[in-house]
Amino acid sequence: MMSTVKNAKIGLFFGSFNPIHVGHLIIANYMATQTDLKEVWLVVSPQNPLKSKESLARDQDRLHLVRVAIDDNQKLRASDIEFSLPQPSYTIDTLTYLRERHPDKQFVLIMGGDNLPTLPKWKNYALILRDFELYVYNRPGYALGELENHPQIKVFDKVPQMQISASYIRESIAAGLPVQYLVTEPVLKYLESSGLYKKNRKKG
Structure with missing residues (x-):
């Protein structure tokens, strides 16, 4: 269930989550538990305008992975809202919708x-x-630029982060290497049982 608290402040964490990994979860959980956000919704994007769709797993597979990854966390939610919106998905359109x-x-x-x-x-x-x-969430080694002090922007410097990429996980699975x-x-169990990201997986 989504939050029923009126005027609840909800964080939206967009991503292809291809697949979701512990790096994503650490950031989402920090925002949900150590800020004034009531919940964090992980919004699974069907298509990022700046990325090729060819490397994406099927929308429902990625959504399912997010759901099983956060099933035990009451402050995190999976959202498929962009699946029903025009593609490619643009953040302003999703926010407005x-x-x-x-409205509450x-x-x-x-x-x-x-x-x-x-x-x-x-x-x-x-x-x-x-x-x-x-x-x-500030990333070490990256300059925030001129928008850093914008009144609508709040920067968090202590968010734990890990150098893990979804592309590394996909490449490891395709090469038969462990991603435990x-x-x-x-998520690991589903990846193993579904054959997702394996080179010999038949396309549906």
Whole structure:
């Protein structure tokens, strides 16, 4: 169930989650438990305008992986809201739709500090900054740029982070290498049973 608390502040953590790994979960859980956010929704994107869709696993597979990964955490939720929206998915469109659908909630965009300097390239980025707060987790070695001190942006410097990439996990699986400890046990079991990301997996 989604939060029923009126005016609840909900963090939106967008990603392809291809697949979701412990690095994603550490960030999401920090934001959900050590900020003023009531919940964090992990929004599974069907297509990132800046990425090729060819490398993506099927939408429902990635959504299922997110669900099993966070099943034991009451403050995290999986969202497939973008599956029903026009593609490619743009953040401003999703934010606007969610605000119209849930007028009793305050939505906050969660993003990495490495992405903040590119925000001006996003569709209608000025509207995002006007209408929504941004919670930015600082990434060591990346400059936040001129938007760092924007009144709608709050920077968090102590968010634990791990140098894990979904592409490394996919490549490891394709090469027959173990990915234990990089993903949660339920995710690992599904990856093994489904054959997801293996080179010889037949496309449906």
